[in-house]
Amino acid sequence: MRAAVLRHHGEPPEFGWHPAPHHTAGRVLIKVTAAPVNPLDLLCASGTSYFGAPAVPYVPGTQGVGVVAGAGAAGGSGAAGGLAAGQRVWFSCDAGMAPGDGSMAELCLADESAVLPLPDGVSDDLCAALGLSAIAAWLALAWRGGLRPGEHVLVLGASGTVGQVGIQAARLLGAGRVVAACRDASGRARAADLGADAVADLSGEGSDEIARRLAEATGGRADLVLDPVWGRPAEAALRILSPGGRLVNLGSSAGPAASLGSAALRSGMISVLGYTNAAVSPERRAAALREILTHASAGRLTADRHAMPLASVADGWSRCGKPPYRRVVLMPA
Numbered sequence: 001m002r003a004a005v006l007r008h009h010g011e012p013p014e015f016g017w018h019p020a021p022h023h024t025a026g027r028v029l030i031k032v033t034a035a036p037v038n039p040l041d042l043l044c045a046s047g048t049s050y051f052g053a054p055a056v057p058y059v060p061g062t063q064g065v066g067v068v069a070g071a072g073a074a075g076g077s078g079a080a081g082g083l084a085a086g087q088r089v090w091f092s093c094d095a096g097m098a099p100g101d102g103s104m105a106e107l108c109l110a111d112e113s114a115v116l117p118l119p120d121g122v123s124d125d126l127c128a129a130l131g132l133s134a135i136a137a138w139l140a141l142a143w144r145g146g147l148r149p150g151e152h153v154l155v156l157g158a159s160g161t162v163g164q165v166g167i168q169a170a171r172l173l174g175a176g177r178v179v180a181a182c183r184d185a186s187g188r189a190r191a192a193d194l195g196a197d198a199v200a201d202l203s204g205e206g207s208d209e210i211a212r213r214l215a216e217a218t219g220g221r222a223d224l225v226l227d228p229v230w231g232r233p234a235e236a237a238l239r240i241l242s243p244g245g246r247l248v249n250l251g252s253s254a255g256p257a258a259s260l261g262s263a264a265l266r267s268g269m270i271s272v273l274g275y276t277n278a279a280v281s282p283e284r285r286a287a288a289l290r291e292i293l294t295h296a297s298a299g300r301l302t303a304d305r306h307a308m309p310l311a312s313v314a315d316g317w318s319r320c321g322k323p324p325y326r327r328v329v330l331m332p333a
Contacts, residue, residue: 034128044096061103121297129305149174159187165233171327210236231255
């Protein structure tokens, strides 16, 4: 099959030929129609993640959209768990975190528990762009962060897919006010388009200045912070959290470390919480994605994206995490 193949850690995948997967019990064979390039894919492929360096060569891609393959495809039926051949699905897999190939190919195997039938009304590329990033934003707010109706939410890293979804999800989950913050000017403008009540600039090296901007934008109240960036922005956000406030961290694109004084932690009775999709049950992830896609189908939730042919994987790989922060979605067909 044609696939994006990672041959050396820290380098982009190469488009070429790779052995096709064979159907096995408990897994679903999927003909891939859309596979996003996510920061997690790049982290795994770097060989430096806490999952360990994956064996190469392998096909990256931790999620995708496709159709359940028919009888005889790659040696198996592909239909399992009540999924009929031809059923349109979203799926996730462990490529880069465990042995095996991922979604950036014409065919992919996924565990039955990680395959979700898709509703009509949401395009393949939008489903792929939302996927795990949307699940993370949604559950970090609703489940891990315990967002309550009327609370004020601050979304850091608002220009990325997690941040974009976070702005919209906070509103859909009942937030009384949503403030978005990021370094990129176009990202701040987009955040306002997506419904943020105010925006703040995260650029600069000093946490004092960033904290001042955040305090001004939030109007002195921030009950819950969605933080996919950590580093100086998280330090600043922790300083302006309201009493009893929570910060949920799910990434470290701005830096691997952030400091928090004991006095601020204790006096404000604030909470710093970690989130990872890897610790969430398949059932909870599936329920969240169903809710997300219901909103997407109704036009209430979206993500900026750029569809590219699978053959352009090296170009798409290089765009991940860079302005204008549109999620690249590779299309094998």
